[in-house]
Amino acid sequence: MMEWLRSRLDWVITIIIVVNGIRGILSAFPVPLTWDEAAYVNLANDFYYFGFICYQPLQVLLDFARVPLLTYIIYLAYLITTPNIIVAQILTYLISLAGIYAVYLLGKEIYSKTVGKFSALALSCGLTFFVIFWGVLSEVPYIVFSSLFLLFIIRAQKNPKYYMPAGVSLTLCFLSRYPGALILLVGLAFIFLSKNVKKTLKSPWFYLGIIFAFLTVLPWLYFSKINTGEWLGLLRTFFASTQTWNRMLYVNPFAPPNPLQIISFYLESAVYAVIPIFTPAFLFPYFYIASKTEKSSIGGKTLLFWILSNILVYFLLMPNSRLVDFFRYNQTSLPAFCVLIGFGLAILLTEEFRDRKNVINTVGRSILKNKKNIALLLLILNISGGFIGVFMVRTNPEVAQPLPVYDYLKYTSYPWQIILTNVYPMATHYTDRLCIWIPDIPSWLDAWAQSGHVRAIFVSLFNYVPVTTLIHLQTSPLYEPELVLYQNGFPCMIVYRVVP
16 A cells, blocks of 8 residues: 555655645634724625625625625635634635646646646745635635636647636636636736737637626626616725725824834835745745746747736735735735746756757756755755744734733623624634724714724734824713723723713
């Protein structure tokens, strides 16, 4: 039996199985949720308990406007299991495995089976793979469907029937991440580079693909219509909200930033902007070798176009975006990075492409040539960096807020009472109460507080809160602090109660 396994499993498959096996075990343990993750999970809960109509205050409509695909998938799982965060995490993990397989198929289609395996290895061990795939984030289904979209477009050049699943995949990319619709440009680039534009435009299957794309998006359009009155109302709501994003230094209002903090903030901004571009970081030499080799091939040009076009568009569209947006949105080209890295690994570690002159000229006397031990070291560094990244994200004070605060709010309130807070998605998730964003106009805040429905006002100073609102809470006789938590001598979390 062992001999059979040894003959079937090479070192690439072994690492993929071991790494993803560890991730599978870890996915069975709950992790502190980020803002977006809490919103996705809360929305799946809403679908389960209340259906698909937004009965909550208008501001919560923004959560309904989020990309729906991952939430829908979680909701379908909840129909079988009932709501459970572990179910959501395991489901996301399973989708990530599908993403690894889709990247394998893409690498295999463009190059060979060997490159497909190395591409799956690059994704499995990606430095940021652990960060975006260990939790409940929408990047996970996007990796699957963007890889499948390009795969189907490539196959459609030989068999036009593949335009139909390509159309479905395109819509699912959009519903995974709205800007993910940019993958359409990548597919068009491949058709253009293949010099098949006329053939494509004459094919009835191409237009059937467009129809299939529209039919796939139709349920979401109807969902938008019944909640906003407009077919594209949810999309308009989402992009209107992004206009309020800005890059600012979130600091404790009681402790103004010093020059070192400001310098550190901008250095961090640069790191967040660069890391996704060089993902997976420690495997970048293999990406460089592959991209240098593939400047003349259709597949290589398309993959490089995928990466460069995404970087350019996001930098142009999001000049004032938050750091996390640079980090997450640039992950949309991760499959292209991994396939090129897989090609680079195959060039340097196998004899498969030795007959290609451009490959021989590119590799030359590279110190990576035939060095499996160096590749293994870089993979280990990548995995280690991934775990460090997960630790940094999940222990960030903005994410890993003290759970006893939420327990306190849950056990000192009734289910019908409202909590006003500046971290309403996470507070809703952990307290199982209706949590609403604190009104930023003092008179509105007072009107809410005096309505008799508000149990408490919970402020986390790790997150943005309007200074005028905070001053009003501190000075108005209507409110008094009920619970104050400190960090480094400064208040970081405050629970206010409404004075009777």
